[in-house]
Amino acid sequence: MPARSHITMSVDSHSHTIKKIGPLSFVKSLWRILAGKPRVPPSLQDNPLLNIILKRRSVRSFADREIPDDVFSAILEAGRLAPSTVNLQTWAFAVFTADSWRETFGSAIPFKGQRAVIVMGDTHRDKLIAEAFPASPLVEYTLGVMNASLAAMNMNIAAEALGVSSVMLSETGRSGLLDASYLKERLGLPDAVIPLMTIVFGYARGPYPPMPPKLPLDQICFQRKYREADSAIMEDWLAQMIAGYKASHLSSSFEAQLRIYQSKIGKAEADLERMVLGRRVGGSGG
Amino acid sequence: MPARSHITMSVDSHSHTIKKIGPLSFVKSLWRILAGKPRVPPSLQDNPLLNIILKRRSVRSFADREIPDDVFSAILEAGRLAPSTVNLQTWAFAVFTADSWRETFGSAIPFKGQRAVIVMGDTHRDKLIAEAFPASPLVEYTLGVMNASLAAMNMNIAAEALGVSSVMLSETGRSGLLDASYLKERLGLPDAVIPLMTIVFGYARGPYPPMPPKLPLDQICFQRKYREADSAIMEDWLAQMIAGYKASHLSSSFEAQLRIYQSKIGKAEADLERMVLGRRVGGSGG
Numbered sequence: 001m002p003a004r005s006h007i008t009m010s011v012d013s014h015s016h017t018i019k020k021i022g023p024l025s026f027v028k029s030l031w032r033i034l035a036g037k038p039r040v041p042p043s044l045q046d047n048p049l050l051n052i053i054l055k056r057r058s059v060r061s062f063a064d065r066e067i068p069d070d071v072f073s074a075i076l077e078a079g080r081l082a083p084s085t086v087n088l089q090t091w092a093f094a095v096f097t098a099d100s101w102r103e104t105f106g107s108a109i110p111f112k113g114q115r116a117v118i119v120m121g122d123t124h125r126d127k128l129i130a131e132a133f134p135a136s137p138l139v140e141y142t143l144g145v146m147n148a149s150l151a152a153m154n155m156n157i158a159a160e161a162l163g164v165s166s167v168m169l170s171e172t173g174r175s176g177l178l179d180a181s182y183l184k185e186r187l188g189l190p191d192a193v194i195p196l197m198t199i200v201f202g203y204a205r206g207p208y209p210p211m212p213p214k215l216p217l218d219q220i221c222f223q224r225k226y227r228e229a230d231s232a233i234m235e236d237w238l239a240q241m242i243a244g245y246k247a248s249h250l251s252s253s254f255e256a257q258l259r260i261y262q263s264k265i266g267k268a269e270a271d272l273e274r275m276v277l278g279r280r281v282g283g284s285g286g
Numbered sequence: 287m288p289a290r291s292h293i294t295m296s297v298d299s300h301s302h303t304i305k306k307i308g309p310l311s312f313v314k315s316l317w318r319i320l321a322g323k324p325r326v327p328p329s330l331q332d333n334p335l336l337n338i339i340l341k342r343r344s345v346r347s348f349a350d351r352e353i354p355d356d357v358f359s360a361i362l363e364a365g366r367l368a369p370s371t372v373n374l375q376t377w378a379f380a381v382f383t384a385d386s387w388r389e390t391f392g393s394a395i396p397f398k399g400q401r402a403v404i405v406m407g408d409t410h411r412d413k414l415i416a417e418a419f420p421a422s423p424l425v426e427y428t429l430g431v432m433n434a435s436l437a438a439m440n441m442n443i444a445a446e447a448l449g450v451s452s453v454m455l456s457e458t459g460r461s462g463l464l465d466a467s468y469l470k471e472r473l474g475l476p477d478a479v480i481p482l483m484t485i486v487f488g489y490a491r492g493p494y495p496p497m498p499p500k501l502p503l504d505q506i507c508f509q510r511k512y513r514e515a516d517s518a519i520m521e522d523w524l525a526q527m528i529a530g531y532k533a534s535h536l537s538s539s540f541e542a543q544l545r546i547y548q549s550k551i552g553k554a555e556a557d558l559e560r561m562v563l564g565r566r567v568g569g570s571g572g
Contacts, residue, residue, distance in 0.1 A: 041356035049447035070327035149435035161335035269422035
């Protein structure tokens with residue numbers, strides 16, 4: 001078990017993985033990203049809805065164009081009508097305009113989005129009428145996270161269907177799970193309401209960026225028995241991630257992004273432990 | 287805090303809630319379910335994908351008609367291309383035909399579906415190349431659940447776009463989170479791979495059932511500060527749930543369904559605690 005005190009990233013220690021990326025390998029990895037299109041069977045290539053779903057991208061650059069109220073309410077409706085365990089609808093949405101976000105957080109919506117929704121797992125509301133999850137904080141939490149995520153994806157696709165782009169954020173600008181305790185205080189959330197992510201909505205400025213490197217289907221699917229991933233394919237994926245970041249974030253890197261993420265994980269873990277399991281962190285935890 | 291040893295359901299103790307449902311109230315609740323259509327602004331009613339998203343339903347009755355391989359692979363492709371935290375793709379899909387399900391579990395796919403996908407949060411695969419979540423089991427688990435659920439919803443909508451219906455199951459027929467330890471053993475899953483749900487796919491037999499009662503948008507959304515739900519609206523929702531179950535499941539009830547669910551929660555909690563937090567349950571836990 002890893003030591004709790006020492007937060008490291010083993011991509012650093014696997015220096016052979018990173019050193020391998022010379023100029024030629026870098027270009028090759030970039031080429032593979034650009035070639036990584038959705039694989040749609042020829043018979044289905046004309047299905048417009050499937051195309052919208054498969055061409056969806058996380059967009060981080062938005063035009064200065066407002067989202068009409070009826071469009072935004074249709075997006076929220078997709079969240080409202082998402083499926084959930086025993087139809088318990090264990091979610092809550094904090095909805096923001098550019099102005100109300102600024103009033104609440106003192107800054108613009110990340111990437112200058114026009115609207116934002118903070119998606120929360122909410123098992124607090126059901127407690128008004130039923131003790132649906134007696135003494136089972138992890139099951140309760142899991143179902144809250146799962147259902148809220150279903151609602152988030154439904155909103156995301158509904159937005160795409162309406163020509164609105166979006167990105168789901170879990171750490172940028174104090175916007176998600178890694179800042180759960182900050183958001184809980186700022187939004188006045190009860191115990192069983194846990195912020196998971198912020199979805200930022202807007203009209204894309206310019207064309208969609210290339211798809212980030214996705215693992216091939218045979219690495220993520222199996223039949224009958226779990227099959228270990230192929231480490232060569234995983235290292236190839238890592239090389240593509242690193243090359244893709246270098247090409248699209250001139251002043252950053254995938255490793256730096258992971259490191260920012262990891263710098264917040266320790267506090268987030270302690271916060272979650274307190275919020276989900278209802279007790280202070282102490283002792284060995286081992 | 288509820289006592290850990292005594293698993294009850296407070297809908298039982300709130301007997302006024304249940305007694306209120308006399309014949310007239312029952313008919314009224316049913317009527318409200320039938321009237322509960324998606325609320326789409328008139329300007330957007332012609333959008334085909336939005337309609338598919340909002341008219342999606344959990345379908346539990348499938349025709350004896352096979353799903354072609356190209357259609358099923360396009361559904362999996364939607365899972366593969368779902369968004370995820372730092373593009374880590376923390377999911378795995380166990381895919382089944384009717385035959386391979388029967389060989390694995392000794393029974394038909396629930397509701398006689400034609401294909402099934404067990405969706406898992408998988409943070410095991412990334413460990414081949416990076417220690418992405420050092421010593422933070424709850425953060426790691428949450429992101430695994432969140433991302434896998436995004437992929438699940440993307441598959442669900444892609445299926446709808448292709449005319450294929452589905453239902454996400456978390457407890458029927460040993461198919462999800464509440465049977466995680468059973469599924470882990472049966473599928474040979476490593477520690478950091480947690481089964482969350484089974485999505486059953488097939489062509490719907492007959493028209494879609496009415497939408498189960500959904501909470502109004504102003505109960506699940508708020509601005510700036512969390513707003514407590516209205517308990518009258520929650521009790522009205524509960525009355526609709528009870529009436530809807532009574533009308534559609536002649537031999538069952540919502541309370542019975544919740545009770546089945548709750549009967550499995552204690553073991554599921556202990557299993558999750560061991561799987562997620564990596565330790566045996568013991569002591570008071572309080």
